[in-house]
Amino acid sequence: xxxxxxxxxxxxxxxxxxxxxxxxxxxxxxxxxxxxxxxxxxxxxxxxxxxxxxxxxxxxxxxxxxxxxxxxxxxxxxxxxxxxxxxxxxxxxxxxxxxxxxxxxxxxxxxxxxxxxxxxxxxxx
Numbered sequence: 001x002x003x004x005x006x007x008x009x010x011x012x013x014x015x016x017x018x019x020x021x022x023x024x025x026x027x028x029x030x031x032x033x034x035x036x037x038x039x040x041x042x043x044x045x046x047x048x049x050x051x052x053x054x055x056x057x058x059x060x061x062x063x064x065x066x067x068x069x070x071x072x073x074x075x076x077x078x079x080x081x082x083x084x085x086x087x088x089x090x091x092x093x094x095x096x097x098x099x100x101x102x103x104x105x106x107x108x109x110x111x112x113x114x115x116x117x118x119x120x121x122x123x124x125x
Contacts, residue, residue, distance in 0.1 A: 023052035027059050030066075039066045057083045061093050068100055076100045 030045030046063035049056050064079030080097035083090055 023049040023056055023059070026052065027056065027062070030059070030062060034062065034066055034069075037069075039069050042066045043070075055086055057086045057090060057093070060086070061090070061096065064093075064096060064100070068096070068103070073100045073104050077104075 026045045026049040030042045030049065033039075033042035033045060043063055043066045046059045046066065049059040050063065053059070060079045060083040064076040064083070067073070067079060068076035077097055077100045080093045080100065083093040084097070087093070
């Protein structure tokens with residue numbers, strides 16, 4: 001892994017020490033942990049970002065991705081659905097939710113999610 005992630009993570013740690021209620025910094029540090037494959041620490045930071053800002057759609061999506069990487073598909077789906085309640089047009093949440101259903105072998109739900117993705121995609125063109 002690139003030294004950039006390690007440097008940015010320590011810079012983010014210092015920023016969090018100065019501004020512990022800044023959701024974006026927790027989110028970015030979560031991304032740094034995810035880039036290293038440290039899903040547990042990424043989840044903790046995404047959770048902190050969501051606690052500070054419950055409307056942070058991307059934090060729900062990225063926490064869902066981290067949960068999916070750990071095999072916690074129900075939790076991942078719950079996070080994608082939380083993101084979609086906040087932004088029903090978010091294609092990243094829709095696609096990841098469909099993939100999680102597919103991984104669960106819930107093909108009916110996966111197909112429904114894919115159809116929704118196509119509908120959202122055609123409306124945004």
